[in-house]
Amino acid sequence: SALERPAEVDWFQYKLKHVDVTSKARRGEFVTPHGVVQTPAFMPVGTQGTVKGLEIGLVHQTGAEMILGNTYHLSLRPGDDIVAELGGLHKFMGWHGPILTDSGGFQIFSLAQMRKVTEKEAIFQSHIDGRKIHLSPERSIEIQENLGSDIAMVLDHVVELPNETKVIREAMNRSIRWAKRCQDAATRKDQAQFAIVQGGLDEGLRVECAQRLTELEFPGYAIGGLSVGEPPPEMYRILDATCPALPTNKPRYLMGVGRPEDLLEGIRRGVDLFDCVMPTRNGRNALAFTDEGTVRVRNAKYQRDSTPLDPKSVPQVAGLSRAYFRHLFMAKEMLGPILLSLHNVAYYQRLMREARQAIEEDRFEAYYEQKMAGWSSGG
Numbered sequence: 001s002a003l004e005r006p007a008e009v010d011w012f013q014y015k016l017k018h019v020d021v022t023s024k025a026r027r028g029e030f031v032t033p034h035g036v037v038q039t040p041a042f043m044p045v046g047t048q049g050t051v052k053g054l055e056i057g058l059v060h061q062t063g064a065e066m067i068l069g070n071t072y073h074l075s076l077r078p079g080d081d082i083v084a085e086l087g088g089l090h091k092f093m094g095w096h097g098p099i100l101t102d103s104g105g106f107q108i109f110s111l112a113q114m115r116k117v118t119e120k121e122a123i124f125q126s127h128i129d130g131r132k133i134h135l136s137p138e139r140s141i142e143i144q145e146n147l148g149s150d151i152a153m154v155l156d157h158v159v160e161l162p163n164e165t166k167v168i169r170e171a172m173n174r175s176i177r178w179a180k181r182c183q184d185a186a187t188r189k190d191q192a193q194f195a196i197v198q199g200g201l202d203e204g205l206r207v208e209c210a211q212r213l214t215e216l217e218f219p220g221y222a223i224g225g226l227s228v229g230e231p232p233p234e235m236y237r238i239l240d241a242t243c244p245a246l247p248t249n250k251p252r253y254l255m256g257v258g259r260p261e262d263l264l265e266g267i268r269r270g271v272d273l274f275d276c277v278m279p280t281r282n283g284r285n286a287l288a289f290t291d292e293g294t295v296r297v298r299n300a301k302y303q304r305d306s307t308p309l310d311p312k313s314v315p316q317v318a319g320l321s322r323a324y325f326r327h328l329f330m331a332k333e334m335l336g337p338i339l340l341s342l343h344n345v346a347y348y349q350r351l352m353r354e355a356r357q358a359i360e361e362d363r364f365e366a367y368y369e370q371k372m373a374g375w376s377s378g379g
Ligand SMILES: CNc1nc2cc(C(=O)NN)ccc2[nH]1
Pocket: 102, 105, 106, 156, 158, 196, 223, 224, 225, 226, 227, 228, 255, 256, 257
């Protein structure tokens, strides 16, 4: 209702609240029509209108404030027209907080078969039934407006790495032209578009791309085309070059990242927002994140281990033994993937809460050192 929705005038204004004196870590917040997002923040991925394995109330319990939906998947099934007819994605999945939808650019590169990219659009075959799909900047925005997300990502041309500089530059230039076309295609005032910086692992291209997209004055900026197999230090090198080239009064979103250590490495370089399938995908595959590193709960050494997986986890998990988790996965019980996905998403949210607190108290570097030491301790 109007009572709960923040005033329109505040929508999508990023407020930089504090910069940690020991690093480039930022504490901020931004307002969307479905609520405020405290940053740094991690978005659980809800690809097909569900954060896999988690009833939506559990997603809320973890402390997540914004979730991600995939344009490519939802447009194929059930269809963005059907979601629109049923009141939009918030109502469809029962999540009434902020939603960010990606544009499909990454799925073209990572998922679809027989793809062809022209100046007009990307053409590819559905991975569900092989149907030919045309995805243009205009169509991507139309889908995201049908879904009714609060933040829509522009459609960009993601190319695989490593690649020739000429190919990366041409894809980057096309992505900038497509970003403008997305801006021109917008019809909803209650949806903001974030631009996406591309440019491969070339610092010069990344800075040029960031500058040219900044001139188009988007409310937020993503750094895309990373975490696609490059060594982590290469990703950090690109962040070192790209973050300073982006406006300080707009959110910075690192797409598809990452492991807990990648989140802290991103935050200390000035990144505000993350999304990644790792907490849920690894949860389904019996891998738990803890302050002492990852725990493969199927490992035989846990067969008689009465110790809790993580005493600081959510109540549903904190009292259960490692032996019980091993049993659930060995017995292929559904509860295994469900509880470990819940634990991992809650772990990522606790990490973000601790990071926000550390930035406010100007001790982020010390917090970073302490977490890195714990993760490499092999607990
Ligand atoms: C898991 N790695 C990973 N890299 C990504 C890059 C993009 C991107 O550039 N979209 N335009 C999106 C999601 C990603 N996930």
